[in-house]
Amino acid sequence: xxxxxxxxxxGIDPPTTTKGDLSGFDTTFDRVPxxxxxxxxxxxxxxxxxxxxxxxxxxxxNMEFVGFTELSGGETxxxxxxxxxxxxxxxxxxxxxxxxxxxxxxxxLEIVLNQDTAGYRQNAILNDGGxxxxxxxSGATECTIAPTGIFPGAGYVxxxxxxxxxxxxxxxxxxxxxLGVISGGQQITDCDISIGDTITEVKLQVSxxxxxxxxxxxxxxxxxxx
Numbered sequence: 001x002x003x004x005x006x007x008x009x010x011g012i013d014p015p016t017t018t019k020g021d022l023s024g025f026d027t028t029f030d031r032v033p034x035x036x037x038x039x040x041x042x043x044x045x046x047x048x049x050x051x052x053x054x055x056x057x058x059x060x061x062n063m064e065f066v067g068f069t070e071l072s073g074g075e076t077x078x079x080x081x082x083x084x085x086x087x088x089x090x091x092x093x094x095x096x097x098x099x100x101x102x103x104x105x106x107x108x109l110e111i112v113l114n115q116d117t118a119g120y121r122q123n124a125i126l127n128d129g130g131x132x133x134x135x136x137x138s139g140a141t142e143c144t145i146a147p148t149g150i151f152p153g154a155g156y157v158x159x160x161x162x163x164x165x166x167x168x169x170x171x172x173x174x175x176x177x178x179l180g181v182i183s184g185g186q187q188i189t190d191c192d193i194s195i196g197d198t199i200t201e202v203k204l205q206v207s208x209x210x211x212x213x214x215x216x217x218x219x220x221x222x223x224x225x226x
Contacts, residue, residue: 014029015029015030016031017031018033018034019034020034021033021034022034022041022051024049026048026049026050030048030049033053034053035053035054036053038055039055040054040055041053042054063095063220063221063222064220064221064222064223065218065220066080066094066221067080067218067219068217068218068219069216069217070214070215070216071100071211071213071214071215072213073210073211073212073213073214073215074210074211074213075210075215076205076206076210076211077203077205078203078205078211079201080202080203080217080219081200081201082201083199083200083201083202084198084200085198085199085221086197087165087166087173087199088166088197089197090224091223091224092166092222092223092224093163093165093166093221093222094163094164094165094199094219094220095161095163095164095220095222096161096162096163096164096218096219096220097162097218098158098161098162098215098216098217099157099158099159099160099215099217100159100212100214100215100216101157101212101214101215108144108146108206108208109144109145109146109179109204109206110142110143110144110145110205110206110207111142111145111162111175111203111204112201112203112204112205113164113175113195113199113201113202113203114195114196114199114200115203116193116195117141118141119193120141120143120191121140121191121193122143122144122189122191123190124189124190125144125188140191143175143189143191143193144189145160145162145179145187145189145204146158146179146187146189158179158180159179159180160177160180160187161178162175162176162177163175163176163177164199164202166197171194171195171196171197172192172193172194173192173194173199174190174191174192175189175190176189177189177190202219204217
């Protein structure tokens with residue numbers, strides 16, 4: 001290269017060899033190899049040239065998308081299975097979003113982690129009127145997101161967020177939820193379960209009715225240091 005590198009030293013050939021390569025510099029010019037499809041260029045002072053290719057941040061607040069499902073109606077469970085999310089070493093928390101409508105009578109909504117249906121500690125259920133109910137010191141079955149009575153009849157539309165994160169003790173998962181119900185107020189719950197550090201399955205289930213058509217759920221996981 002006879003004309004130099006855009007203001008650099010004349011006679012220095014670029015170190016690039018492959019389509020998409022970039023020229024970097026530390027103490028001398030060197031090649032920054034092209035990344036893979038969809039990766040973005042990121043500054044990183046630990047790299048020799050101060051740059052690296054990395055996956056772009058996705059989801060909400062840098063959360064990874066785990067899965068989405070929309071029901072045709074009549075189902076009694078929504079299951080995200082075959083998971084492997086270490087909530088102590090690799091991930092800080094998970095968020096489950098849900099929306100739907102009640103097609104029948106009173107509905108009770110629960111969450112089950114890792115197929116474990118016992119040993120949940122139900123810390124609190126707070127209804128729209130500020131009444132605390134359904135508290136249990138230990139040994140509850142599942143975690144109640146909405147007890148029987150929050151959906152008193154057909155046509156009640158609900159939407160909500162369920163937050164899963166490590167508890168204060170290693171191996172204890174903490175579950176917080178807030179469910180809003182049109183014409184039915186809101187429901188706030190808080191519970192814990194000791195299931196180990198790794199989430200392998202997240203399941204929503206209804207105990208007295210079935211999910212209506214169009215009910216949907218989406219699950220996200222947040223990596224450490226994101």
